[in-house]
Amino acid sequence: MGITKAEFVISNTDVKKCPGGNLPEYAFIGRSNVGKSSLINMLTDRKQLAKTSQKPGKTQLINHFMINDAWYLVDLPGYGYAQRGKEGRETIRRIIEDYVLDRHELTNLFVLIDCRHEPQKIDLEFMEWLGENAVPFAIVFTKTDKIGKGRLQANLQAYSDKMLEVWEELPPIFTTSSEKREGRDEIIHFIEDINRRLMS
Numbered sequence: 255m256g257i258t259k260a261e262f263v264i265s266n267t268d269v270k271k272c273p274g275g276n277l278p279e280y281a282f283i284g285r286s287n288v289g290k291s292s293l294i295n296m297l298t299d300r301k302q303l304a305k306t307s308q309k310p311g312k313t314q315l316i317n318h319f320m321i322n323d324a325w326y327l328v329d330l331p332g333y334g335y336a337q338r339g340k341e342g343r344e345t346i347r348r349i350i351e352d353y354v355l356d357r358h359e360l361t362n363l364f365v366l367i368d369c370r371h372e373p374q375k376i377d378l379e380f381m382e383w384l385g386e387n388a389v390p391f392a393i394v395f396t397k398t399d400k401i402g403k404g405r406l407q408a409n410l411q412a413y414s415d416k417m418l419e420v421w422e423e424l425p426p427i428f429t430t431s432s433e434k435r436e437g438r439d440e441i442i443h444f445i446e447d448i449n450r451r452l453m454s
């Protein structure tokens with residue numbers, strides 16, 4: 255069916271104030287500036303639904319977007335932005351941790367990773383923490399328009415090799431370019447598949 259309707263519902267820092275109604279939700283996490291908000295705009299086909307910025311640290315709240323009156327996409331603040339200072343980083347860490355651990359509606363977390371970079375400790379540790387807490391997640395390699403196909407394949411292979419040192423199997427993996435609108439159908443189908451299973 256695809257995404258036919260998308261609307262902003264609420265922003266907050268407190269997981270207890272997130273919307274009721276028990277609808278499934280899909281959230282986006284990753285380092286600041288990796289492209290979480292841009293991906294939500296690309297998926298919903300709405301240029302400015304989620305606020306984006308060239309500067310890291312733009313999204314500071316938990317943002318709920320209602321899709322097709324039936325489920326939510328959730329934009330989260332990024333982790334690992336050094337310039338926020340220790341206290342700021344701690345606040346964001348707490349928002350993310352509370353949301354991920356306490357939000358029962360969270361159905362799948364998409365962990366975004368910039369496809370240009372080598373595996374980074376902060377992302378690998380975050381995913382290990384998700385594993386320890388049995389949080390279902392998929393990886394999205396973002397900004398694929400910024401490198402050539404050959405390098406992308408090499409980077410993906412290197413990432414898989416690195417993860418298989420710790421994990422027995424790999425999570426679902428997607429590649430996207432919000433700039434070129436690539437990877438959209440794959441992610442929407444993945445979500446719709448899960449929604450169908452939840453309803454049957």
Ligand code: GTP
Pocket residue numbers: 285286287288289290291292293305306307308309310311312313314330331332333396397398399400430431432433434
């Ligand atoms: P925070 O909210 O600060 O955590 O960042 P974010 O992860 O939400 O990143 P955001 O979507 O704001 O994008 C950061 C920058 O990357 C912006 O300048 C975007 O235009 C750019 N960007 C995001 N996705 C892509 C992409 O697929 N390709 C290219 N070329 N640029 C992208």
Ligand code: MG
Pocket residue numbers: 290291292305306312313329330331332
């Ligand atoms: Mg953002």
